[in-house]
Amino acid sequence: MANETYSHVDELFTRLVDSDQQWGPLLFLRPARHVPFRTARVLALSVLVGGGFGLPGSIFLLLLSRSVHRAPLPVYAFPLLLTVLYFALCQLSFVPAWNRRALRLAKPGLSRA
DSSP: OOOTTSOHHHHHHHHHHHOHHHHGGGGGGOOOTTSOOOHHHHHHHHHHHHHHHHHHHHHHHHHHHHHTTOOOOOTTHHHHHHHHHHHHHHHHTHHHHHHHHHHHHHSTTOOOO
């Protein structure tokens, strides 16, 4: 109980993020358990997810706006919004938990299992 900063919530987040099924084709972006999530990796993940879901959403919004005779949003708006939201969500949820575990595992004498 020397390290109380690694909580049950951290354990929940890291267990969820450790699951290969959650990553799907983006598994190559997940670092090793003892390696912290850096901002560049989270940004790459956010761009891929935000763009991947945002572009079809943007097309849907374009078609919807045409059907109700409104001016459409720019095509980049929805993917950009999703990218920013996903980045913020990652930075506020699983990234701190992952980085605390990585720091704990990187200390000498601890198992990397």
